[in-house]
Amino acid sequence: MKKQLKIVSYVYSVRIYTALISIFLIPYIIKIVGYDSYGLVGFYAILMACLNILDAGIGGVLARQAIVSRESRQSFIEFTAVFNKVIKIFIFIGVSVSIIGAIFAHQYSKTWLNTSLSDEEVQFCTLLMFCIFAVRYIQGPYRSILLSNESQVAISTINFVYITLSQPVTLMFLLYFRQDIKFYFIVQFMAAAINTLLTVVYGEYIKKKIALSLVDNNKLESKISIKVIFLFALQLSTLSILWIIVNQSDKLALTKFMQLSEYAKYSVAVSVSAIIFVISDPLNQILLPRLTRSYTERNYETYTKYFTYAYYFVCLCLVPLAIFLFFFSQSLLLAWSGDYELAASASRYLPWIFLGGVFGVFSNFCFLLRYSSGDLRNHTLVYLLFSVFVVPANIYIANKYHGVGTSIFFCISSATLFFSWSVYNFNKYFVSGLDFIVKLLIPVSLICCGYFSFINSLKIEPSDRLISFIVLFGIGFSGSVIVAFYIFLIRKKINIKLRLKNA
Template structure:
């Protein structure tokens, strides 16, 4: 079986399982901790996405360059030095994230979040734990990017599935057997986040081609890559801003309880990504290799086939989720109050995410071609953000 097909199958299996793990335990989280505490989990998820801004394009850079180097012979030493150099930078960013969240925790607890049941002290403790959770989980995406670039997606998905099972199932056991508190929840997330990062890092280094000399940190790698990383970082920042601005603004404009309902709806709508991410993830490094080899015919054929597959997956699923949101939410949560407050926004967000999902593969092809098309993506995302942010504020303040 061709490697691309094996990777697509592995990605579907891995993404399907991790999506199941992320969705299956939410009703239990709410049952054990309460709606407000789950609102903090939703806030953590948003912060996890926002802090990707500090990625500086590094995870995409390592994926792009490892995919390119894998298509060229005699590049093992260069690939290993690339990973070692960027690994140092990424762990430094993880430390920075932990410090930032520790310092901002009192302000966020007292001036930003609108809690009615949780005390400011509990909020501060939870926010500090959130910062540490993000910090230890942070390098996971770097190592994942490296494995994706090497097209080692089968082993990545196996490790990811195991970690997500332990993350969700272990959290439920902790809440049930140890303490049904938000603090206990995040302590477990810290433990499993560190285990996941170490496991994936070890796997990446074992997957890199052997070289005659030991990998080392090189400033020349940073000098050669900073322009590409800066462009990717700018594009990533704008894409994240477009996809997260609604949640960031709503976490300030509405109560934590209402934000929890919105987070629930957003989680359901974002499940659409699990249909198309496996295809896009498998095709992206192959796009880069074919661009490097200047094989336009095979590149065009692969791209059009991928677009057809993604459209066939997204359209029927989005229609079912949008028109039967009440029944699906009730079957999933068994909570009529949650369904009453979340079903309409779920339907609307599903349709929005469906349209957004259709942009994935064109964006991947653009990025595979390098700097010129990345700049086009930057301008497109900037225009979207300038329209979306005022629209969210106006709609929320005038219509609730």
């Protein structure tokens, strides 16, 4: 138990470091390269997310297949043969992306982006964006191997090295060598190459280690083929593609309809909202293999415990922060950046983007249910219907209402998906599943609204940035303490169990 606690603590410490260092350095990078150039950094984040569509869910399928293939050495060897074929496909796609990126950068990058930067700058940076993706793309299958082996420490350490190279080291190079956006992306490419090298080397080591640790058995086993893997991946890949389209279509449209300098401020709000991933990414990293293994081994009590405690954790960490931002986002951004223009602009978007992201994390619990049980068919169909409505609406709203309308619609659409499909699945898969909403989410939200509304009415506004930040931190933290106290009191009245008819 102590070992597991240390691992979880390490994983979260790296994620906290990643979020804090990324957010903390944003004002300094903007100061060096300017708003227009930083808009390219925001476009880079969108492009990386959109190109992840090429993973097509294969990473998730490989992780699950690696887990279920560990029943014998022969089964895992057959999986390894398929894995090696997938690697070749990924390398081919990566090279193709680089070539296509060169064509896109030359023909369309300046046409798409509304910026005062020179054609040469935009084309060079856009080409490097595609090359960075190609290099990072190759590591995808190896991360699946590490995830299936629950190599949380290794994954987190590699992430730590990458974020250090891509953020503080990049800033240092910008300060001491060349203070321009082209050099920024050159350093990003170098960081991506080192990250991929570490992942591939350790992934190969783990793959061999697993094979040597397994024993042969005499059970009749079906041969695994790459065709079977891809057929099994169809539902997950469709879901992954839809998720990327839904979540990036609004941002991609904004890069077309907004000035790049103004989009830079919107992207700052998106970057600050990325603190959500401090909670959700390690949670996924830990829960996906454990829930899948617990379900496969029919250890339903353990499954329910993992799921419920994770839900408590998200309520405790994210709900108070989401409500807090509706009352104090501008003050927080000003204390952080010292830039009145940035704080005023980004605070119009931040609360809505953050709350929409929190609903996305809660909706992800529905995905975890379906993924671990191997039943993604209906989940994929629902998300398909959702995307048919949301994607055209994203483009229309981005064109007509720009950043404010887009951020509000993102929040509303995310909440709609959660309160319809996810709540239905909570009730379907769990006895007393509605307690997740009625006894946890709604009361916690009301408590936070009341508390932060009261504190806001006191008009506590220190003039010093550091003191202001400390006061705001204290207000937010005290909200979480109140929520923790409520969860402690209510936990014994929540008796959620997995319905065996769905297991």
